[in-house]
Amino acid sequence: MKAVHFGAGNIGRGFVGLLLHEGGYELVFSDVAASLVDAINAASEYTVHEVGDGGTDTVVTGFRAINSATDPQALIDEIATAEVVTTAVGPTILRFVAPHILAGLALRDPSRPPLQVMACENAIGATDTLRDEIREQAGDAWDAISNRAVFANTAVDRIVPAQPEGAGIDVTVEPFFEWAIERPPFADAPPHIPGAHFVDDLAPYIERKLFTVNTGHAATAYFGARAGVEKISDALADPSIVSRVSAALEETSALLVAVHGWDAAELAEYRATILRRFANPALPDTVGRVGRQPLRKLSRHERFIGPAAAAAERGLATTALVEAIGAALEFDEPDDEQSVEMQRRLRAEDAATFTAAVTGLEPSHPLFAAVEAVVAQRQSEL
Numbered sequence: 001m002k003a004v005h006f007g008a009g010n011i012g013r014g015f016v017g018l019l020l021h022e023g024g025y026e027l028v029f030s031d032v033a034a035s036l037v038d039a040i041n042a043a044s045e046y047t048v049h050e051v052g053d054g055g056t057d058t059v060v061t062g063f064r065a066i067n068s069a070t071d072p073q074a075l076i077d078e079i080a081t082a083e084v085v086t087t088a089v090g091p092t093i094l095r096f097v098a099p100h101i102l103a104g105l106a107l108r109d110p111s112r113p114p115l116q117v118m119a120c121e122n123a124i125g126a127t128d129t130l131r132d133e134i135r136e137q138a139g140d141a142w143d144a145i146s147n148r149a150v151f152a153n154t155a156v157d158r159i160v161p162a163q164p165e166g167a168g169i170d171v172t173v174e175p176f177f178e179w180a181i182e183r184p185p186f187a188d189a190p191p192h193i194p195g196a197h198f199v200d201d202l203a204p205y206i207e208r209k210l211f212t213v214n215t216g217h218a219a220t221a222y223f224g225a226r227a228g229v230e231k232i233s234d235a236l237a238d239p240s241i242v243s244r245v246s247a248a249l250e251e252t253s254a255l256l257v258a259v260h261g262w263d264a265a266e267l268a269e270y271r272a273t274i275l276r277r278f279a280n281p282a283l284p285d286t287v288g289r290v291g292r293q294p295l296r297k298l299s300r301h302e303r304f305i306g307p308a309a310a311a312a313e314r315g316l317a318t319t320a321l322v323e324a325i326g327a328a329l330e331f332d333e334p335d336d337e338q339s340v341e342m343q344r345r346l347r348a349e350d351a352a353t354f355t356a357a358v359t360g361l362e363p364s365h366p367l368f369a370a371v372e373a374v375v376a377q378r379q380s381e382l
């Protein structure tokens with residue numbers, strides 16, 4: 001069995017690639033970073049180091065890498081004969097991997113079982129986004145090849161920080177992981193990934209993950225950056241940050257109970273576990289990495305506006321989430337393009353224009369005025 005994985009970065013090597021390897025797949029990484037592709041091809045194994053309580057080391061073997069920018073045909077040939085394709089490239093990059101998958105499907109022997117495609121990104125419906133992109137790029141050719149692939153949404157959870165200098169292709173990760181995958185698209189032949197959890201309906205899982213783990217992690221990063229702290233674990237040593245993050249997560253949990261019927265006590269336990277995960281002092285994770293791309297994180301269906309808007313529509317509390325949004329607006333990282341762009345736009349646009357454009361909220365939305373107020377507050381400080 002062969003899996004082609006787009007994005008040989010942190011989550012690619014430290015989580016998705018590792019679990020595919022453990023499921024018995026031969027691994028073909030695809031990336032556009034030439035030095036990373038060369039380093040992978042120069043190695044016969046790499047180690048995933050779990051750090052923190054209960055952490056162990058696992059050695060991954062049986063992989064190679066292809067640079068899709070310089071050798072697209074080799075990649076297309078691999079996709080045509082693979083069982084599985086996964087991605088961990090970032091949601092905005094999916095449209096650039098779509099042409100390779102499309103070309104692989106066009107070349108695929110129609111008698112082969114369908115290619116199993118799963119995007120492993122922090123976004124709701126990322127695989128649907130990828131499929132829609134492939135379908136659009138295929139145009140009229142789609143009808144003839146659409147039955148050569150099945151597409152399943154997934155939710156991936158493991159903290160994989162930026163890797164220390166000199167680590168090579170080894171990866172340091174936290175011990176915890178969760179990979180929830182939609183089962184229905186596979187009918188009776190799901191991929192063989194022993195560590196994954198197949199579910200009939202992914203929505204409760206992806207929303208619980210994105211609106212708890214990612215809301216909480218990003219809020220920690222933004223409150224930590226405001227306090228001048230560099231490490232995520234140090235931010236959580238500050239009780240005032242813990243209390244702000246916890247308050248925001250109590251609001252998202254109330255929403256998850258209302259929308260999906262999650263058990264409140266189970267969610268309280270889930271929140272406590274993730275706060276312990278974030279506070280893992282052995283993880284070299286920074287507020288800069290976790291807060292990266294604030295414009296994406298403040299967009300309509302993402303970890304802050306998504307749950308806050310849905311909560312406001314139901315008359316549920318949003319005060320702590322709006323406070324976290326206020327902290328996000330202060331994120332000023334010269335190395336992060338979106339942070340630079342956000343600070344520029346905060347200076348150039350009026351509060352209502354900025355709020356509507358960045359968050360995608362209609363001015364008539366019940367959350368709009370509260371977000372506009374924190375935008376105006378931030379602008380008054382600039």
Ligand SMILES: NC(=O)C1=CN([C@@H]2O[C@H](COP(=O)(O)OP(=O)(O)OC[C@H]3O[C@@H](n4cnc5c(N)ncnc54)[C@H](O)[C@@H]3O)[C@@H](O)[C@H]2O)C=CC1
Binds near residue numbers: 010088093121160161
């Ligand atoms: N790092 C983490 O803890 C987690 C990350 N994720 C998600 O996984 C995705 C990747 O995140 P990371 O691994 O942290 O980022 P990363 O930056 O370490 O890895 C992304 C990789 O994609 C490659 N890439 C960029 N364009 C490409 C293209 N056109 N074709 C093939 N490869 C390409 C980059 O060169 C890089 O090696 C994101 O969507 C992120 O939200 C999800 C859960 C946890």
Ligand SMILES: O=P(O)(O)OC[C@H]1O[C@](O)(CO)[C@@H](O)[C@@H]1O
Binds near residue numbers: 159
């Ligand atoms: O690109 P994003 O959305 O910041 O993804 C990375 C985030 O996902 C997480 O892995 C949580 O699953 C965190 O490590 C990190 O905050």
